[in-house]
Amino acid sequence: MMKAVILIVLIIFSLLASGKKFRWCTLSDLEQRKCAELSKALMAVLPLPTASSFTRISCIRAHNTYDCIDKIRANKADAASLDAGEVYSAVKLYGLAVVAKEIYHQGNCVFAVAIAKRGTLDVQSLRGVRSCHNGARWTSGWNIPLGFLLARNYLAWDEAQPLSQGQKSYVRDRNHFCETSSNEPFYDSEGAFRCLKDGVADVAFLDHLRIMNPTESEQQEYELLCPDGSTAELTEYSTCNLGKGPGRGIVTRSNFQRITNKFLSMIQFSNVWGENLLFRDATQHLQLLEEQLEIAYVLGLDYVALLKGLGHEGSSLDNSVVRWCCISDAELRKCEEWALNIKSDPLVCVQATSMTKCIEMIKSSEADAVTLDATHVYIAGRCGLVPVAAECYGGDCVPAAETMEKTEKLDLKHKALPPVYAVALAKKSAKQIHIHNLRGRRSCHSHLYSPAGWLLLARHTVGAQQNDTENCDIASAYQNYFWKGCMPGADGNLCKVCIGDGEVEGARVSSRCAASHNERYYGNMGALRCLVGNPSGRSFGDVAFLEHSNLLQNIEDLGSSGWVKGYTALDFELLCLDGTRAAVTEWAGCNLGPIPPSTVMTRPVTVTKISDFLLQSQESLGSKLDSEFQLFQSWKYGENDLLFKDTTQSLVHASHLSYQDILGESFIRLAESVFNCTPAGILDFCKQDICASSSN
Structure with missing residues (x-):
């Protein structure tokens, strides 16, 4: 390490002492003067041998x-x-490298704010108004506002006619019109605010650093x-903004x-810091970065995904297709048939190993959409993803075409969707089993993080057995609570009953306990299979935790699908919270x-x-019985609940809602209490996002 530092210093000294100066690219006469001041400041505070090298700094004026980028290249x-x-x-x-980030009082991120004269506008009525932005393709004045407006559907974007700024302003005597330099009077956040003050615009988009001290x-x-x-008041930018970047x-x-890193270190650790030289006045220090660091981890996963969505890498195939995330071979087969039948944007089917992997891929812009159960919706929401549509089950669902177009027909904020219930199921013959004596038994769960088989279950088994002094990590608590079982996606003794993708010996080892339909005990049907055991009569559980919605159909399918014959609904009973048992039809x-x-x-x-x-898929493929492809049916692919639940009657428009609106306060509170002390790798992955809201 010491040799490397010495080598860097020698390289710097040899370059600078030989007449090659460190050249900083500037965008204004003011920055040129600041550069000269930096040189004088370094001369005053640094030791003579160092100063004699580092005062050889020149500022390269760019248009x-x-x-600047071209000159550096x-x-x-x-x-x-x-x-x-x-x-x-x-x-x-352009192949350059990022070596440092500016760090401000509240971290390395900025709030994107929209400012207007009092009483003139609101963010939902910006169509047709005049706007000023601190810079085209800039974070706070362009990328985040556009992302916000597009996500809310306030702004229509025709990719054939890319978005551009409004009427150009310019310095008439020089004709530096619309330049990203101080020659343009409305450049940067100061300029965007000036544009608003001069009456040229009705709204200004800029960063919060300009209004920290209005x-x-x-x-x-x-x-x-x-x-x-x-x-809100200008000082309330932390709670009234369009996003962080x-x-x-x-x-x-x-x-x-x-060499650049060493130069920045010299500036940072000398006494010249705080002189507002070359960097934003609000900068408190520079964060020096490792070499070869992936840009997504420098700027944040969400921000890079936003830039890709806005076409910052130019037009690409990804922008013109919908990439749906599939978590099993069976889902991939159904998705590929969907793609052949849809008359809309091209559909591309992307395969992942689990719902959590789909969340990771969507956040990283490797996929676009997936249907998630309620617990995974919570995880995805914490990771910055947002709802598009919710499944509606049962006879209370409105006609399909209305649910995606006319949100007032079924507004989730005021009318709950028909409920699905988590149930505990046992064989009727196992009379000794009830909800309070499940410790040490063999358990069947639809999958890791499933609402019925993991989250809600904690209240009535693990949670009921623990007090505040014991481990609240329910993942490890389940391992101790049950003797063994199958919880696809878990590990340890909760994988011992799982069977993988085959009913007999020779199943793929990689599919055993997989968090997908490649594990035959995955999902609601999988938990039921686990309860009755595989066709050879082995690998079975004492109790299954699943959802009620398609239970009767799944019991019927045990025989018709060739799994095991002879079972009817009369062979099973539900375990009630009061210790009693009930018929499978008494789930309510x-x-x-x-x-x-x-x-x-x-x-x-x-x-x-x-x-x-x-919307287009549902109109053409949702529930038309004469259609060869059925969006909400999975039987022909050999599994259940592929891409969507088979009991889905229609999809309900939900992009106007937050994930908290859909999940409800009670579910959110339970999820928060569990994940606050239960490790989840996907949440750790999402925490890497540098601008994640502290409220998430």
Whole structure:
């Protein structure tokens, strides 16, 4: 390590002492003066040998930020500070490297805010107004506002006619119109606010750093536009904003990273910091980055996914198709037939190993949508994904075409969807089993994190046995509570009853206990199979935890599908919370609790695309009996509940709702209490997002 540091220092000294200066790219005369001040400041505070090298700094004047990028690429400049949106372009399109990020008082992210004169606008009525932005393709003035407006369907985007800024403004005597430099008077957040003040625009999009300390007149005359249609004081930017995104970063050539890093270290650890030189005035320090760090982990997964959705890498096939995430071979077969039958945007079927892997792929922009059960909806919501549509079961569902188009027909905020209940099921012959003596028994669960087989179950088994001094990690508690079982996606003794993808010896080892239909004991049908055992009469459980909605049909399918014959609904009973048992038809009064509907989730920027796609699918394929392909049927693919639950009657439009609205307060509270002390790798993955809201 010491040799490496010495080598870097020697390289710097040899470059700079030989007449090659460290060249910073500047965008204004003011920055040029700041650069000279930096040189003087370094001379004053650094030891003479170091100072004599580092005072050899020159500032390379560029016309705009992309001119800076070109100069760095051509070895005519060495580094520049850019907005995160331009950092992404510099790295992905022009091959530069990001070496540091600016860190502000509240971290390395900025709030994107919309400002208007008091009493003139709200965020839902911006169509047709004049706008000013701190910079095209910039984080707070462009990318986040566009993502917000597109996600709310306030803005229609025709990809054949890309979005662009409004009427250009310019300095007439120089004709530097619309430049990303200080020659344009409405450039940057200061300029965007000036644009609003000058009456050129009705709304200004910029970052919160400009309004952290507003003047008294600014506070009196202007206000923030909040996402819910309300307004707020300029100082309330942390609660009234359009989203958060990464702040500025420092870029250089890939082969110049170490030298640039050393230069920035010299600036940072000298006494010149705080002089507002070359960086944003709000910058408190620089975070130096590791070399070869993937850009998604520099700028954040959500932000990079947003940029891809807005076409920052140019047009691509991904932007023109819907990529649906499938978690098994059977789902892939159904999805591929869906793709052949749909008359809309092309459908591409992407395979993953579990619902959690689908969430990870959607967040990373490797897939676009998936239907998730309620617990996974909670996880996905924590990871920044949003609802598109919810499944509706039973006779109370409105006609299919209305549910996706006319939200007032079934507004989930005021009318709950028909409920699904979690139930505990045992064989009628096993008279000794009841809900209070399940410890040490063989258990069958639909899958890890399932609402019925994992989350709600905690209240009545593991949770009921524990007090505050014991381990609240229910994943490990289940391992100790049950003797053995099958909980696809888990490990240890909760995989010992699982059988993989075959009924006899020779099943794929990789599919055993897999969190997908590749494990024959996965899902509601899988838990029932587990309870009765495989066709050879082995690998069975004493109790199954599943959902009531298709239980009678699944019992019938045990024989018709060739699994095991001879079972009817009379051979099973439900375990009630009071210790009694009931017939399988009495689920309304004998259950472990209600379960919110499964929901299609996606990234915010792709909501409208997925919503339109589902509307067209449902209209043409949803419930037409004469259609060769049935969106809500799975029997022909050899499994149940593929892509959607088979009991789904229709999909209900839900993009106007949050995941909390769909899940309800009670379910959210339970999920929070469990995940607060139960490790989940997917949540750890999502925490990597650098601008994740602290409220998530």
